[in-house]
Every structure is written in structure tokens, then in C-alpha cells.
Amino acid sequence: MVMKILSTPRMERCIGCHSCSLACARLVYQQLSWDKAGIRIRSTGGLSTGFEAQPCLACDPAPCALACPTGAFGQRRGGGVVVKRKLCIRCGACAAACPVDAIYLDPAGEPFVCIQCGRCVEFCPHDCLEMVEPPAATTGDASLPEARP
């Protein structure tokens, strides 16, 4: 079975209601929050320029999982991560490794990230979100050297 991932293909429609974040916090993390969620909304430089999501891009391999020293973040099949909260030591390495700032650390350092469950999707009144099949993996050309300065 293909494990779908969350995508945000129609964010131009976003009205900034935060229903997605609130749903994730409520249903996944049992929180009343617009921070402790796997998707968070912010304005793109003021309300007059619309909104953008800060979702996990479901990397494969996921830099956050590679950075996690305790195995709390593990690679999810199809992209993204599987989180074992009990293993987390709140070091923040995952958030530091994320290239798109998709992991929220609460004041105690606990990470909150999208687990690709799609529960937020039905709460978007403008159909901005969608669960999709992951793109074909881009493993790169192993014959080429790593580009490093």
C-alpha cells in the first residue's frame, strides 16, 4: 500500500482561519493550540499578502530523522517521520535539521511535527490541503561526488 503524504497545493485559497492547525492539535496531540500541531499557518509578510503553511515536506530520507540521536524520529515509509515520543530527550536536533522549519519545539523543547495522517484535510474550508501519493524517490546519481564547499 502506498503511504500518502500531506500536501498543500492550494494555499492561495487560504483564509487564515487556522482550522487545520487547531484540528491537528486537537485530534492528534490532544491540545488546544495553534503551535503544537503538524501544520501551522502564518501570514506571508502581513495579512495583506495572504497566508502560507509550514508543513512537513515528507522528506525521504528525512534530515530530522537522521539528526535524531535517540530514534524518537524514524523514517516513515513514503516520506516523513514516525515519532516515538517516549524516546525523545528534547534536544531539538530535529528542528535544527529541518530545512523548512516544519517542526515546532514547545517551551520545554518537545517537538511537534506532521505525521502524515491527513486529519487536518477535512477541516480546511477551502480545500487547500490534500493527501497525495509521494513523488518518486530521488536517490541521486551515486556516481557524482557530494557537492560541499
Place this chain on the structure above:
Amino acid sequence: MIRDYFRVLRVDLATGRGRIEEIDGRDTQAGGSGLAALLFDRMGFPDRGWEDPAQPLILAIGPLTGYFPLMSKVVCAFKSPYHDQYAESHAGGRAALSLRFADLDALVITGKTRRPSCLVVGSRTLEVQDVPYLWGKSVQRTGRVLRNMFVGSGHRSILRIGPAGENRSALACINVDSYRHFGRLGGGAAMGAKNLKAIVILGDASFELPPGKAYAPLFEKIYGQLTATTMMDKYHNLGTAANVAVLNRIQALPCRNLQRTSETDIVGITGETFADRTLLRNTACAGCPVGCIHLGFLREKFKEPNQYLYRQVTYDHEPIFALGAMLSVLDPFQVLTLLETAEKAGLDVMSAGVALAWATEASDKGLISAKETLVPLKFGDAGAYVQAVTHLGLGANDFYRLLGRGTMKAAEHYGGSDFACVLGQEMAGYATGEVFFVSQALGFRHSHLDAGGYAYDQKQKGKEAAAAVDFLVQDEKARVLLTSMVACLFAREVYKEDLLAECLKAVGYGNLAETLDDVARRVQEMRWRIRLKTGFVPESVSIPNRFKQVVTWQGPVDAEYMESLQQAYSQRIREMGKPNV
């Protein structure tokens, strides 16, 4: 956070310090309107003027804020610069959720800073920063600067005033997150009097969900009602601007300083035209999936050849009525230009439009001239009105400063009281008849939202004052309950008392849920008690002659009926607001 008391941050601007106070009363006051009244009762000074630094500026949310959809409003309470009495104004934006996530049921601001300042609060933040460089800046410019000064994009609220508030105009609003406002009764001046240019609320805390299994399914049920049914269509489709054509059709749209109630060429400024020609997108208050905020698109050629800029301006029925129909400005882009100018100055657009409509008729009648208005005013002359709005915001001369205290103040000085469209404050965009006129003139907020008088006019036949006043009092009570939660009043058909009780129980306010009728009555009475104590005399409210000359689809307004309504409503207000023994 669910708790059986109120957690209130009280800030003294004079010292820059604050303290958290735990205040009892959750089960008797609920929050919002009820909490604000409780706080003003304890911390306000009925006998001192609104400019007294000790007067509190109160922002209050309710027990359901953030927990359910459309529980997305904030009650702002203060001693009003407009009438020097207790007042409430309501707004959405992100302010409600920001206060919730700042872990505050209310923020009470007293004192006055030495220099223009910005107050920043959050769940772990309290600071008062000097911002003298923002004084005199427009609402929009101030917002842009503040956005770059503080963290928390998307999860914070920025309240600010423009020059009108700094100049202590009674028509000054508090802008909330660019597109919403504590518009009426001079909240902007209440901030200005404290040298408070802006308030930044950081919503940076999170809470465990209430225990039990009831909450999440109930949320989903209500969310489904609001989004999967047609119940809220009118708000996100054309928005309230749909009312322009509807009211015009039934001869109930105040036009040309209420010289008439419909306009032949109204098509230029109907909700349909705004949507077709100007609508850029919708946006929403945080915690509301409806998205009723309509942003129009204003394109301006600032230089030849083909050099353009664009702006986004929010519109609704009331702003279109005030700066469109009332001024006979019947082009949507001209209306947006006027709205944008008023926004920049930090003026309440409704009040500003109605004030300038009076000034135009006063000019026509020779009571004032360009000596006062600085630019000749003529109905339909949008270019002149752009300048006049700016003058009004800046308080450019004695005339505009007086007009900025309220239309009736200017009319008392220059003449023309009989055609000043003032019902307690500048009228709202409904000329439906006697019940609405009296409802606004005597209503607690002098708002069309105090009670559905406009709907009563449209539905009820007969002229029985007692029945009409019963309706107003009952409807006000139902709305007081909603504004104590604090719900958006657009959700009033969803959040009936039974559902509110179910919501309260689901999050852990079982006691409050059992006594909602008592709570609503208590808060209604308490608000009136404070209002009367601060000087309101309902019997002496004057409804200008212009309202008695109105002709609607039902024919001419019945002045005698209006008089009997005022008497009956005044009596009920006295009963509701009688002092506690």
C-alpha cells in the same frame, strides 16, 4: 485554559509593570461582556472623565474562545470618548485566539505612558516599549513596522491606532490585524489618551484538551453545521454587502444623509458589483472557517505611463452605506478609496461617513462653508471626500476637531441638528423604521447589533410598543449571552442557548451551563446599571427630525409610535439598570 475563575493581566502603563489577578465570577459573569462589566465595575471610575489615566481599557474573551468555531471575538470596554459613558466595542481578527493563547481571560490597561508606547503581552511576555517614531504614522504603516519588530507571525494580534486616535477623536477606532476594528464609540481615542499607539498580543501558549470524550465530537458536529450547510453562505458569498441591494429595494437604505431611502443608481455599489469588480479574496478571523472578510482591490495609476500600485481594502455593508450611499458616492473604487483613507487615519468608517454626510447637507444649506470644511463638499464628489476624511482624521481645524467629537456636537454649534443622522452615535446602515431607530438610539452600544430591531421592522405588522420593546429586551439578552462567550454574532442562529450549554459542559463549565438564562439576565442588567451610573439618560435621547421624515416601503415613519417606543424602552432600561439594593 479551563478554570473556574478569571485570569486577568492588569497593566499599569505609568510603571510598565503588571500583575496577574485571579478573579472569581466565572459562573455568574461567563466572560466577554460579563467579564468586562465586572472589571469596569471594580476598576473603572464612573465619576471621572474618559481621559483620566486611571480609567481602564479592557479586552475580554469568553469561556469558549478558541474552543469552538466562531468563538472568535473580543469585547473591548472603556469609558467612551464619544459620550463619556461606559461602552463596549467588539472585534475579531486574531485578537481573540491570541488572548486565549496568551493565557489571559482579560487584559486591563490603566495609566498613561510618558511617551508614545507599544504594549506587548504574551503568556511569557510583558513589556512596554517606547515607540515615539510611530506617532503620527498611519494604521497601515504602523502595522508594517510592528510586524518586523516582534516575533510570532500568524500567531499574534496587532492592535493599533492612527492619527485620529492620537488626536483623541471620538470617531477613532482601534484597528485589529489590518482588517477588523473596535470601530465605534472612540476606542482609538481611549488608547490615544494613554499614549498607547499599539498593543501586540502574542498567542504563544498551548493547553491540554478538556478531559472526557465529549469535546472533539461536539466540535466536529458544530464545524459541520457551519461549513457543510448553507447556513453561513451569505457571509462568505457576497458578505454583508449583499444588504446594500436588498435594503435599497425595500426603500430602507439610508442614502444622501438619509434624504432618501433608495438610490436609482445603486448598482454601482451593491455587494454584487463589489464582488464582480473589486473582490480580490476573502479572509477570516482566527478560529472561524466562514471567511466573511471581503478584501477589495484598489488599483491606482500613480504615474504616467502605466505605473500602478495596488491596495487591499476590506468592505462590508456598513462601510459601503456610510462612505458610499450616504455620500452619494456610487462607484465601488471611489468607495474603496474613501475606506482606505479612513483606515489610514484610524477613523471608524461608519461614523466618518455619516459625519461627512451631515457636513455636506450643512454646506448645501449654507450653515457651513469651505471656510470650515477646507474643501467644498458636494454629494457624489469623492475627491473632495478623500480630503475631508483626511482632515477629519487629523483634526485639521476647529470644525473638524468638533466634528470629530461627534456629528451632533458640530450640529449643536453650527446648526443642522434636525438632519444630523445620529442615533446615540452616527447611524448604522438601516432605515427600516421605528423599532430600529429607537433600538439604535437607546441600545447599549448604539449599534445595529445590540438587538434585531431592523429585523423586527421587516417582519412585524402592527405598532404595539410593548411587544416591540419586549422583543428588543429579549433579543438583547440572547445577544449578551453570545457576547459573553464571546461568539461572533453571525453564528447566532447556530449557538442557541441549548448548544452553548452543551459546549460549556463539554469543556468543563458544567455549573455555568446550568444557569445561562440567569447569567444573561445578570450581565444585561449589570451593563445597563454601569451605563446609567456613568450618565446615560435614555429619556433624554433625542431622535432628530430627519428620522421622522423617513419613508420606507411601509410608508412614512410614524413619529408617535417612535415616541411611545422610546418611552417604553427607556422605562425597561431603567428597570434593568436599577441600582442593586
